Amino acid sequence: xxxxxxxxxxxxxxxxxxxxxxxxxxxxxxxxxxxxxxxxxxxxxxxxxxxxxxxxxxxxxxxxxxxxxxxxxxxxxxxxxxxxxxxxxxxxxxxxxxxxxxxxxxxxxxxxxxxxxxxxxxxxxxxxxxxxxxxxxxxxxxxxxxxxxxxxxxxxxxxxxxxxxxxxxxxxxxxxxxxxxxxxxxxxxxxxxxxxxxxxxxxxxxxxxxxxxxxxxxxxxxxxxxxxxxxxxxxxxxxxxxxxxxxxxxxxxxxxxxxxxxxxxxxxxxxxxxxxxxxxxxxxxxxxxxxxxxxxxxxxxxxxxxxxxxxxxxxxxxxxxxxxxxxxxxxxxxxxxxxxxxxxxxxxxxxxxxxxxxxxxxxxxxxxxxxx
Amino acid sequence: xxxxxxxxxxxxxxxxxxxxxxxxxxxxxxxxxxxxxxxxxxxxxxxxxxxxxxxxxxxxxxxxxxxxxxxxxxxxxxxxxxxxxxxxxxxxxxxxxxxxxxxxxxxxxxxxxxxxxxxxxxxxxxxxxxxxxxxxxxxxxxxxxxxxxxxxxxxxxxxxxxxxxxxxxxxxxxxxxxxxxxxxxxxxxxxxxxxxxxxxxxxxxxxxxxxxxxxxxxxxxxxxxxxxxxxxxxxxxxxxxxxxxxxxxxxxxxxxxxxxxxxxxxxxxxxxxxxxxxxxxxxxxxxxxxxxxxxxxxxxxxxxxxxxxxxxxxxxxxxxxxxxxxxxxxxxxxxxxxxxxxxxxxxxxxxxxxxxxxxxxxxxxxxxxxxxxxxxxxxxxxxxxxxxxxxxxxxxxxxxxxxx
Numbered sequence: 001x002x003x004x005x006x007x008x009x010x011x012x013x014x015x016x017x018x019x020x021x022x023x024x025x026x027x028x029x030x031x032x033x034x035x036x037x038x039x040x041x042x043x044x045x046x047x048x049x050x051x052x053x054x055x056x057x058x059x060x061x062x063x064x065x066x067x068x069x070x071x072x073x074x075x076x077x078x079x080x081x082x083x084x085x086x087x088x089x090x091x092x093x094x095x096x097x098x099x100x101x102x103x104x105x106x107x108x109x110x111x112x113x114x115x116x117x118x119x120x121x122x123x124x125x126x127x128x129x130x131x132x133x134x135x136x137x138x139x140x141x142x143x144x145x146x147x148x149x150x151x152x153x154x155x156x157x158x159x160x161x162x163x164x165x166x167x168x169x170x171x172x173x174x175x176x177x178x179x180x181x182x183x184x185x186x187x188x189x190x191x192x193x194x195x196x197x198x199x200x201x202x203x204x205x206x207x208x209x210x211x212x213x214x215x216x217x218x219x220x221x222x223x224x225x226x227x228x229x230x231x232x233x234x235x236x237x238x239x240x241x242x243x244x245x246x247x248x249x250x251x252x253x254x255x256x257x258x259x260x261x262x263x264x265x266x267x268x269x270x271x272x273x274x275x276x277x278x279x280x281x282x283x284x285x286x287x288x289x290x291x292x293x294x295x296x297x298x299x300x301x302x303x304x305x306x307x308x309x310x311x312x313x314x315x316x317x318x319x320x321x322x323x324x325x326x327x328x329x330x331x332x333x334x335x336x337x338x339x340x341x342x343x344x345x346x347x348x349x350x351x352x353x354x355x356x357x358x359x360x361x362x363x364x365x366x367x368x369x370x371x372x
Numbered sequence: 373x374x375x376x377x378x379x380x381x382x383x384x385x386x387x388x389x390x391x392x393x394x395x396x397x398x399x400x401x402x403x404x405x406x407x408x409x410x411x412x413x414x415x416x417x418x419x420x421x422x423x424x425x426x427x428x429x430x431x432x433x434x435x436x437x438x439x440x441x442x443x444x445x446x447x448x449x450x451x452x453x454x455x456x457x458x459x460x461x462x463x464x465x466x467x468x469x470x471x472x473x474x475x476x477x478x479x480x481x482x483x484x485x486x487x488x489x490x491x492x493x494x495x496x497x498x499x500x501x502x503x504x505x506x507x508x509x510x511x512x513x514x515x516x517x518x519x520x521x522x523x524x525x526x527x528x529x530x531x532x533x534x535x536x537x538x539x540x541x542x543x544x545x546x547x548x549x550x551x552x553x554x555x556x557x558x559x560x561x562x563x564x565x566x567x568x569x570x571x572x573x574x575x576x577x578x579x580x581x582x583x584x585x586x587x588x589x590x591x592x593x594x595x596x597x598x599x600x601x602x603x604x605x606x607x608x609x610x611x612x613x614x615x616x617x618x619x620x621x622x623x624x625x626x627x628x629x630x631x632x633x634x635x636x637x638x639x640x641x642x643x644x645x646x647x648x649x650x651x652x653x654x655x656x657x658x659x660x661x662x663x664x665x666x667x668x669x670x671x672x673x674x675x676x677x678x679x680x681x682x683x684x685x686x687x688x689x690x691x692x693x694x695x696x697x698x699x700x701x702x703x704x705x706x707x708x709x710x711x712x713x714x715x716x717x718x719x720x721x722x723x724x725x726x727x728x729x730x731x732x733x734x735x736x737x738x739x740x741x742x743x744x745x746x747x748x749x750x751x752x753x754x755x756x757x758x759x760x761x762x763x764x765x766x767x768x769x770x771x772x773x774x775x776x
Contacts, residue, residue, distance in 0.1 A: 034655075034656065035656035036655075036656050036672070074446075075653075256658075257658075259658075259675075262655065262658065265655075266655040271653040271654075272653065272655070273653045274653070276651035276652075276653075277651075278447075278641065278646050278647070278648050278649065278651070279641045280406070280407070280408075280631075280639075280640045280641040280669070281406070281407030281408055281669040281670055281671040281672075281684075281685075282657065282669065282670050282671075283631075283632070283668075283669050284665045284666055284667065284668050284669075284670065284680075285666070285667065286666060286667055287666075288665065288666055289664075290659040290663065290665050291659065291660070291661045291663070292659070292660055292661040293658070293659050294656045294657070294658055295656060295657050295658075295659060295670075296656045296657075296672075297408075297656075297657075297671065297672050298641055305659075
């Protein structure tokens, strides 16, 4: 397939409202994850690992940190002359309103879709945490002669995901029905937010829906046109997490402590790329004690760390004890402080001899730049 | 081409034969250091931090990995439209061509490259040392002194002086004599292999040196003595921070463990003088419940289930359960399997130390007589329960149960 045959579109602000604390200062796609990543790294890497080197990122608001992170696309090999990375912020002529749904967002990106000249477009939500073989999804899409192929996972859909589709499947993988809004609490086939569609069909569907004032591509287009269009499902059976609140965010991070999950997310054939930093490797001190933890680079660990996710450049001083915590970039924990079930956002400082403990159900959240 | 005030020429063609199996496939400047760096990151980062944006890199010995690593120079911010890094291998001209015969000849063969930038000064560097140095300070002194050449020197002990090129100077730092490895040193100012020349002078002496068939075309042996004889003004530039030649297995090991010594000032992520390197896409490191990690540097992609003390782990290293690694360097991709024991050793890239194997010896146990660091070469396997004693250089696979 020629390099320009497929383009990708990522919705950077998908479900921002579900992670309010973390998205107060950033878009969903730039929420930090797993010691060194931002959520968007997974979608960007999934795309480039499938040879998709023309990617548009639809942004709505709070996209400063996202722009800072993706830059020219260099770290994903997306600083290309042909294709590359395109940030698609809202623009005035699209009607003075910010995107209210996926149809608005895609309509706002119509020039990108028109100009990319690709045969296919891969739509990705900005909060997908999965390593998906998109090139296989595209192959299946072509082989089956599908109009639309969307990736699903068999499992229990987290609650509050109004946008997520739950499918019934026919034997050949064709989707027989699409339901929304069902917190069923039992195992189901649910869409994880990756959809392949031909460019022409996408343009037509979006144009039509926009003029009919319909908000959602999934709800108002795919679910409605289920009989007209051949919509197929593609199963991704490996680890998936969709964000639906601080609780799932916390659990998704902690899932990395499971070696099977790490193997599935950090597949050697399909690496996850991120913006790298010029830090030293992490230094462990004389009295350090670390157990069952994921640690980014550039940290200085002189205290105790247990069952935690430690991001790049974190400092844990002597005598400090960190348990069941997520400490984001550059967090400093002073000597003899004890933290358990804490999520500390970037650059927060916890002084000496402090004690903070949340619970497994409700973590204490320390916001960016906060000093405790 | 826009003129440059100063162009750096980095001599990176050396084999580094004293590093043995560590440089059997790669040039010395490409040897891994400090968990995520390569030796060449130091001169390149020093250049970019000193405001020198034009660097010619002279390669000759096993250049593939080094060339790959340098690429466009992007990691060091040296991918420039005007200037930047240039890899300069020996080449063929109309009248044939030649390998680089010596350090001076390597520069001579690239006169044309330097001429394109029409610089006032040329900085000569080597790719063998670990240090952070602001070359712009040295250049300023060179200009103030109105010297023809300035040589960076380090004060060493008089004992050590017998292993270095020594500068004998008058009180104001003017060099009157250069002695290579003197038996009875008159001074303890050792050359660091860093020179700044006025380009017009250097060019003249390079051409004269090339015309002499008996010359070994070397800066220390030929160019500097020739300039001294001609009465040129040569000055020393004193440097007193951390500097280490990593030309031997022991010194490479030492320089790595220096990063763990709180008394040694070698912070590589100092925001004012960062050492840059090419970063790869590795997941973060994982330290398991069973692991015990102290006094060590650990890099992205490592998975640690065993015990680690006083060691430097490079990218993507696995230490399995019950394995012990002490006072060692484990280079990228190496695997230390269950129950294996690695002490005072350097395990090169992608080597596998199989279950219950024992590598290296503790000088406190085996005695200092004949003791040394054990090195296991890249991509080799040391079989189960094999024993490799101290001071061994392993260049081929070691069988199960074998004792060396």
